[in-house]
Amino acid sequence: MKIGSLLVSLRYDGEFRSRSGERRQRYAYRIEDLENPDFGIHISSDLMSAAHADVDLVDALRTLTSFLAAAGEAYSYTLRLPGSEPDNLHLFPLWVAESAYLNADEMAIFHADAADAVNRTARWISIVFLQGPEVEEALELLNKQGPNALVVCLAKQDFGEETTRSAVRCGHVYERLPSSDGYHLHHQEPYALIYNPDLRHVGLLRQIEHLARQSPSPDRISQRPGRSAALPRSL
Structure with a gap:
């Protein structure tokens, strides 16, 4: 996947079980900046899924790029406040954070496109x-x-x-x-x-896929006490 000047590749690296028995999926990834070859290449296999999640390379790529965006934002903070050490600055080697900062717009477009792919049809x-x-x-x-x-x-x-x-x-x-x-x-x-x-x-x-054009039926639908279908407004 090319995001701006960043070339990001990802592969499934097997299942991981913690000492507590939680099952997680592990992913290996490779990052390089095509416009700055002197930066080198970053390779790691420390990307983990949520507990008991199935293998999902698309979701793993979204997670990885979210971390990249956070590192890039942290790098931009150091430019505004020299000497500061934001929490997300060292998620990756410093050159990766710098490259993520330089490709922030492309990263935002990637996330918007990924969200639209899920939401566009229904x-x-x-x-x-x-x-x-x-x-x-x-x-x-x-x-x-x-x-x-x-x-x-x-x-x-x-x-x-x-x-x-x-x-x-x-x-x-x-x-x-x-x-x-x-x-x-x-x-x-x-x-x-x-x-x-x-x-x-x-x-x-x-x-x-679609909603009926006619007015909804006035029939009352019973629900168990205390259970609601309404999502919180903050979502």
Whole structure:
């Protein structure tokens, strides 16, 4: 993948299990600046997925370029405040941070294109959003069995057209997938799982190709007490 003058390559490097038993996917990557060959080449295999995630090279590339963007932003901070040591400055060798800074615009375009690739074809409706005491069971399932198992569990609350009508009536329809710092995204068609272990938030959305033109049915859709389909406004 060429991003400005940066040439970034990525490959799957196998599964990694921590001492606590968490399963993560590991990726190796290579970075060079084609316009500055004297910088050399940076090679590493320290990129890890979220716990129990499946192999996803596209998501891993997005994660890697997010780290690059953070390093570039940290480098720009040192130019404004000489002598400062921002936290993200040493995510990579200093020349990588400098190159990321010089290619900041191209990096932003790459992220926008990646987001559009996910969102361009459909709208999304919220199936359920969990927080508070009831989210603990979902997070426990996520930690023990991974996101696929959690999607299967939460999808039991999707009643097809009934759920779609309820989401339209309540305004729980989104042109794009919600995103915010600290939230993880897992795709399992036609669903998207979002979760933030720190804030104890879990949500499930379903992709829909179109919405019916007629007014939504006034039928009442029952929900379990304490469970909402509304996503937080901060997302």
